[in-house]
Amino acid sequence: MIYLHIPFCKQKCSYCNFHFSTSLNFKEEMVAALKKEVFLRKDEPQDKNLKSLYFGGGTPSILKVDELKSIIDEVLKYFSFNEDIEITLEANPDDLDQPFLKELAQTEINRLSIGTQSFFNEDLMLMNRAHNAGEAESSIKRAQDFGFENISIDLIYGSPTSNFEIWKENLNKTIALQVPHVSSYALTVEPKTALNQWIKQHKIPAPKEAEQNREFYYMSEFLKDHGFDHYEISNFGKPGFHSKHNSAYWKSHEYLGIGPSAHSYNGSNERSWNIANNKLYIDSLVQNKVPKETEILSEADQFNEMIMIGLRTVWGVDLKVLNERFSEQVLAHLHKEIQFKLEEGILIIENSHLKIPEKHWFMADGIASDLFMVN
Template identity: 70%
Template sequence: MIYIHIPFCKQKCSYCNFHFSTSTSKVDEMVNAIKKEIYLRKDELQNKSLASLYFGGGTPSILKVDHLKSIIDEVSKYFEFQNDIEITLEANPDDLNKKFLQELSSTEFNRLSIGTQSFFEEDLKLMNRAHTSNEALDSIKRSQDFGFENLSVDLIYGSPSSSFLNWQQNLKTIIDLQVPHVSSYALTVEPKTAMENWVKTGKMEAPKDDFQNEAYFYMTEFLKENNFQHYEISNFGKESFQSRHNTAYWQSREYLGIGPSAHSYDGNLKRSWNIANNSIYLDKISANTIPSEVEILSEKEQLNEMLMIGLRTSWGVSLAELKNRFSLDLIEKITSEIEFKIEEGILLIENDYLKIPEKHWFLADGIVSDLFLI
């Protein structure tokens, strides 16, 4: 699979540090550089048959459809698209106007991931989102009108600006709109952000763990009652609508990341990431140089990563794969901790897969970190 990182943003959200901005005059140059990187790295993926092509990071929906289409065309020169390939565009609600969607509907894009976050104005203002609550609703309805049924909506829960009643209404709106996939995350206060400053100065209350816990467990039960499968800690999909792209990450398959700050993985030992600086990225690509750094994972790091990723999912980690891939000595180092956690009821073995029971998923990071080999 291939991930295309588009390094453009309209604004820096108050709850995250991520932000790349490039003037309009640089857009063509960046798109051409991304296409050139695809050519330079066309031989890196062992599997030339693509099941997923994902445009994300930044705000790819601010590009013209012609730009997006030209990148797809460049990928298709060197890779085979499977008949049922999933081609996803991350989009902001305020970018999904009638003209954009009409043009997009004539391309190969067949899935939209919409950064809705909330359907309430007070939440959107706190998160410094560019769209309004009406735009959040209208963007989903309009996308469906133009034939985009495979939609994923992002929601943020546990915001100090929100009540539990509002959170219930957010989830009910998803059901009413017949959205088939939800990615939902707790609001976090990241270092060196506007939100951190607001908490320190008393302008905003810090998110409360108890409220976020309650919101999370209500969401899991409510969505399952409405025929969603809870297949990863933060992701819910109706049958046949689980994200193929993200599932490939969680199953440790190989992927190629294109664009500034994009990450790649060969499915085995090698992980790499592109430089984040736009100017340096453009200079390197112009000089026919791949602007990336490479890390070779040790056996311990591979094991830690498999546990970290796999135990976030409903299917868990294959014990057979652990035994086939890693030395007996390494497996024995985590066996006693696994057995202890099974006795505690926070791990289980089912059909030869190691899993965290769903009721403990909210604490998964701490559970997995106890298994890590240092």
């Protein structure tokens, strides 16, 4: 599978620390550089039949449809598309007007991941989103009108501007709009963000973990009651609408990351990442050089990553795969570390898979980190 990072946004969201630029001065050069990187790295993936192509960002919907199409055409020069390939475009609601959607519906893109975040203006203003509550709703309806059925929306819970009743209304609206997939995250305070600065200056209160915990578990039960599978801590999908792209990440499949700051993984012991600087990225590709760094993962690194990612999912970590892949030392470490948690019911083993019961999912990252090996 291939991930394409489009590093442009109209404005900076208050909570975001991803790599992007609000200047579009080098947009054409960036598109050319992305296509050049696809060409230069076409031989890296072992599987040339793609099951997923994902435009992430940033805000990929800031590109024109013909620019998106030109990137897809470049990928098709070197890769084939599986007959049921999932091609996702992350999009902001304010970009999804009728002309854009009409053109987009003529491309191979068949899934939209819409950055809704909330259906309430007060939340959106705090987050410094470019859209308003009306656009949050109308963009979904328009996308459906143009034939996009495979739609995911992002929702953020635990905002200081929100409360439990508002959160329930966000979920009710999601169901009313017949959206088949939801990715939902607690509002987190990242360093070097406007949100972090506002909290330090006591302009707004910090998110409260107890409230986020309550909203998380309500969401889980509510969405399951309406036909969704809670298949990863932050992801809910109706049958047939689970994200193929993210599921492949969580199952440690190989992927190729194209674009500034994008990461790649060979499915085994090698990870690489591109430079997080638009101008330097473009300049390097002009010279036919991929500006990336590569890391060879130690056995401990590989183990820790499989534990961290796998325990966030409903299917857990396959113990048979661990037994085949890792040394006796690693397996002995795991056996020792899980005993108490198994006795306490914090971990369970089902069908040779190590899992965290869903009632403990809000603590999953902490539980997983307790099992880590230290180099």
